[in-house]
Amino acid sequence: MHNSPLTSWTVGDITVHRVDETPLPPATGPWLLPDATPEVVTAQDWLHPHFADHEGVLRIDSHSFAFVTGGRRVLVDTGIGNGKERANPAWHDLRTDFLERLTAAGFPPDSVDLVILTHLHADHVGWNTREANGDWVPTFPNSRYLTSRTEREFWAGYDMDEARAQMFRDSVIPVERAGLLDLVDVPAEGVEVAPGVRLLPTPGHTPGHVAVELTSRGETALITGDCVHHPVQFAHPAIGACVDIDPRRSEATRRELFGSLAGTGTLVLGTHFAPPTAGHVVADQDTYRLLPSNSAEGHDG
Secondary structure, X not given: OOOOOOEEEEEOOEEEEXXXXXXXXXXXXXXXXXXXXXXXXXXXXXXXXXXXXXXXXXXXXXXXXXXEEOOEEEEEOOOOOXXXXXXXXXXXXXXXXXXXXXXXXXXXXXXXXXXXXXXXXXXXXXXXXXXXXXXXXXXXXXXXEEEEHHHHHHHHOOOOOHHHHHHHHHHOHHHHHOOOEEEEOOOXXXXXXXXXXXXEEOOOOOOOOEEEEEEXXXXXXXEOOOOOOOOHHHHOOOOOOOOOOOHHHHHHHHHHHHHHHOOOOOEEEOOOEOOOOEEEEEEEOXXXXXXXXXXXXXXXX
């Protein structure tokens, strides 16, 4: 499945590439989304085969999205990274060929102009830096890195455990020291940060979490970040992640977001969704489901 050809979708004039990092182990689902029990998951037959197996085990991935707009080369979220010291064994000391895949998609690290970080969690900031001569240095030295001001200021005032402090030391602070991190004020209606690219506030998972909306020639796509981790949440918006800072806010964000997306034709690109990764939200009785989009994918495994 993960040796598939490069995967991309077209949104007007924008081609969005999925750049795979790694599938996450089966234990991820029960830890991350404890209320997504096998019974709950298998009851949604549309989740099978792409998003869950026969036993109701969730498929969860780590990948980034890359695209060009207005001549600018943009990367949304940077995954887990290589060689990072992490408490989560699935994230610890990875060795993936993410940068080779990114380059193969047409985005060699030196060419990236803008890195958008939906939030500052370890599996979204890891490739912000790479190791060089024993130091962590920015992977994208010619890029601006953007995140919400609310997000950075929240963590600045947070009593971090050692694992999170380590992540900031190796993946956030080196970018700040290099003068590459820009903090963006994100009002309720969102803010445009590049032609056709808006950050939308989707708080709850973290206080400054943003989703990324792409618009071109009347077509729209939305990159979720972690306001949604898995398609089962379309059917059950109350299912939240164990690491949500504000679970009630997170649920409210999902309900509002799904309501705004249902039936609109907006292509939803899930930051942790297994292939086919993208789809359209449709109303399903009193909740929603994701209709997978295979249009540009061919057979992804």
